[in-house]
Amino acid sequence: MPVTVLDTPFDPLQLLKQHEQTLEAGSVGAAAHFIGTMRNHNEGVGVSSLTLEHYPAMTTKELAKIIEDAHAKWNLIDALIVHRVGTMTPGDPIVLTAIWSAHRADAFEACRYLMEELKSRAPFWKKETLADGGDRWVEKNTAGYT
Amino acid sequence: MPVTVLDTPFDPLQLLKQHEQTLEAGSVGAAAHFIGTMRNHNEGVGVSSLTLEHYPAMTTKELAKIIEDAHAKWNLIDALIVHRVGTMTPGDPIVLTAIWSAHRADAFEACRYLMEELKSRAPFWKKETLADGGDRWVEKNTAGYT
Amino acid sequence: MPITVKFFASLREQIKSPASQIDSAGIATVADVWAAAADIPIPDHVLCSVNLDHCTAADSVKDGDEVAFFPPITGG
Amino acid sequence: MPITVKFFASLREQIKSPASQIDSAGIATVADVWAAAADIPIPDHVLCSVNLDHCTAADSVKDGDEVAFFPPITGG
Numbered sequence: 001m002p003v004t005v006l007d008t009p010f011d012p013l014q015l016l017k018q019h020e021q022t023l024e025a026g027s028v029g030a031a032a033h034f035i036g037t038m039r040n041h042n043e044g045v046g047v048s049s050l051t052l053e054h055y056p057a058m059t060t061k062e063l064a065k066i067i068e069d070a071h072a073k074w075n076l077i078d079a080l081i082v083h084r085v086g087t088m089t090p091g092d093p094i095v096l097t098a099i100w101s102a103h104r105a106d107a108f109e110a111c112r113y114l115m116e117e118l119k120s121r122a123p124f125w126k127k128e129t130l131a132d133g134g135d136r137w138v139e140k141n142t143a144g145y146t
Numbered sequence: 147m148p149v150t151v152l153d154t155p156f157d158p159l160q161l162l163k164q165h166e167q168t169l170e171a172g173s174v175g176a177a178a179h180f181i182g183t184m185r186n187h188n189e190g191v192g193v194s195s196l197t198l199e200h201y202p203a204m205t206t207k208e209l210a211k212i213i214e215d216a217h218a219k220w221n222l223i224d225a226l227i228v229h230r231v232g233t234m235t236p237g238d239p240i241v242l243t244a245i246w247s248a249h250r251a252d253a254f255e256a257c258r259y260l261m262e263e264l265k266s267r268a269p270f271w272k273k274e275t276l277a278d279g280g281d282r283w284v285e286k287n288t289a290g291y292t
Numbered sequence: 293m294p295i296t297v298k299f300f301a302s303l304r305e306q307i308k309s310p311a312s313q314i315d316s317a318g319i320a321t322v323a324d325v326w327a328a329a330a331d332i333p334i335p336d337h338v339l340c341s342v343n344l345d346h347c348t349a350a351d352s353v354k355d356g357d358e359v360a361f362f363p364p365i366t367g368g
Numbered sequence: 369m370p371i372t373v374k375f376f377a378s379l380r381e382q383i384k385s386p387a388s389q390i391d392s393a394g395i396a397t398v399a400d401v402w403a404a405a406a407d408i409p410i411p412d413h414v415l416c417s418v419n420l421d422h423c424t425a426a427d428s429v430k431d432g433d434e435v436a437f438f439p440p441i442t443g444g
Contacts, residue, residue: 013159013166020159025237026186032257033179036250036368040172052367053301055360058344083367091171095368104182104261104444111178112254115368121346123360124367125301137302138366182444198443199377201436204420229443241444250368261444267422269436270443271377283378284442 002079003063005054007086012096019080023100028077030104032111034097040090042138046131051087052094055123059083066117070099073113074106081114083124148225149209151200153232158242165226169246174223176250178257180243186236188284192277197233198240201269205229212263216245219259220252227260229270293356295319297329300362303338307331316355323349325359337364369432371395373405376438379414383407392431399425401435413440 012035020031038050067079082096097114101107126138158181166177184196213225228242243260247253272284294313304310311329319325322342326334326349340347341360353359370389380386387405395401398418402410402425416423417436429435 013163017159026184028183029185031179031181031183033177033181034250034254035177035179037174037177038172039175039248054367055298055300055341055344055362058341058360061344102185104180108180108254108258108261115250115254119368120365122367123300123341123362123365125363126366127301137363139302139364140366200443201374201376201417201438204417204436207420265444266441268443269376269417269438269441271439272442273377283439285378285439286442 002067002081003060004082005056005059005063006082006084009088009092010082010084010096012082012093015080015082015096016098019078019098020100023078027102028100029102030100030107032099032104032107034095034111034115035093036095036115038088038090038092038094042128047090047128048131049087049089049129050092050094051127051129052083052085053125053127054083054085058123062122063118066114066121069117070110070113074099074101074110075103076101076106076110079110079114081118083118083122085124148213148227149206150228151202151205151209152228152230155234155238156228156230156242158228158239161226161228161242162244165224165244166246169224173248174246175248176246176253178245178250178253180241180257180261181239182241182261184234184236184238184240188274193236193274194277195233195235195275196238196240197273197275198229198231199271199273200229200231204269208268209264212260212267215263216256216259220245220247220256221249222247222252222256225256225260227264229264229268231270295325295353295355296358297325298358298360299330300360302363303335303361306335316353319353321349322347322351322353322359325353326361330361334361338362339364371401371429371431372434373401374434374436375406376436378439379411379437382411392429395429397425398423398427398429398435401429402437406437410437414438415440 077100080098099107099111129135223246226244245253245257275281314328390404
């Protein structure tokens with residue numbers, strides 16, 4: 001499955017290794033990966049945990065569309081998106097996007113596209129539990145891919 | 147060491163895993179990786195093996211300068227370049243570039259910068275052994291990062 | 293058939309007693325769904341979807357649709 | 369001290385008997401090094417370095433330098 005949403009911790013490098021074994025060796029010339037991990041601070045404040053809420057049916061549909069759109073825009077061999085939901089702690093991987101292609105420009109550009117589109121289109125919301133015990137929704141959206 | 151040149155096969159995901167263990171968990175928010183692997187064809191012709199020649203002292207110096215330049219241009223936590231030399235077969239990893247940073251734009255941009263600069267500045271040359279038994283130097287240069 | 297309504301994240305916490313289903317009688321647009329289901333005016337920057345596709349408040353809604361409202365996306 | 373000269377990749381194969389060291393007497397530039405060390409005219413698009421830094425054929429060279437010539441880079 002090119003799209004996976006998980007409510008337990010995951011190991012991006014292990015998933016990449018598993019996924020590579022499904023690809024035809026010798027056809028791939030380029031792979032680009034992006035891994036987003038939870039930091040222990042954000043906007044100058046210590047963060048002790050992060051809870052990711054999502055809209056499950058829409059998330060899966062939207063992520064699958066993003067991958068479909070990437071295949072239409074670039075010449076790709078394969079693409080992968082993995083996203084964590086639920087409550088996590090600093091150092092935990094949040095998101096993995098990966099592209100395999102023949103040439104590097106496709107891999108670099110499509111990998112970034114997956115992330116930027118995910119950040120603007122896929123219905124996930126972050127709530128931070130702060131080091132002082134309070135909590136806050138992350139309300140800042142990020143710009144799309146241009 | 148941020149720069150490694152190897153004359154034996156390497157496992158990029160294994161090296162990334164090792165390198166991650168040297169980083170402070172909770173400070174990294176973004177990681178971008180690029181892996182270039184040997185394909186079994188190039189410009190429409192089957193390729194059975196590839197030999198990478200280099201200029202060892204200059205290679206090491208130039209790759210270290212590329213990493214230094216990347217640190218000057220972006221806000222990075224760490225950077226890694228691994229490059230294979232000698233004779234390899236299809237499917238073998240040729241090059242790995244990786245960036246760890248707080249935010250994703252730095253990781254994506256710097257990771258691509260490492261690859262584009264490497265392709266235009268680091269003294270490596272490829273000679274292909276073709277499926278029909280002949281060989282040829284790869285003479286096509288690739289455009290730098292713009 | 294009723295219209296299913298969902299509110300997510302900070303928006304869900306702002307609305308005291310959100311309806312999860314509303315009757316489709318008199319409902320033409322996504323904005324009408326908000327007015328029938330929420331007890332506060334629609335905030336700026338609210339995003340919405342009909343049947344899992346992004347939409348605008350002016351988009352039309354029919355019997356049996358699932359309509360969702362949510363704040364700006366912050367995943368990844 | 370002599371000047372050390374290196375040729376790489378396809379360039380090394382094109383030159384029949386490349387010198388690996390030349391006397392610095394009468395040598396002012398990288399182009400002079402080529403003329404003294406190689407048995408063919410300098411091809412278009414040749415790259416060069418002095419003491420491991422990229423350079424141009426017009427750059428100056430002194431006693432003890434290491435000068436290298438190579439074709440366009442094709443690594444990565």
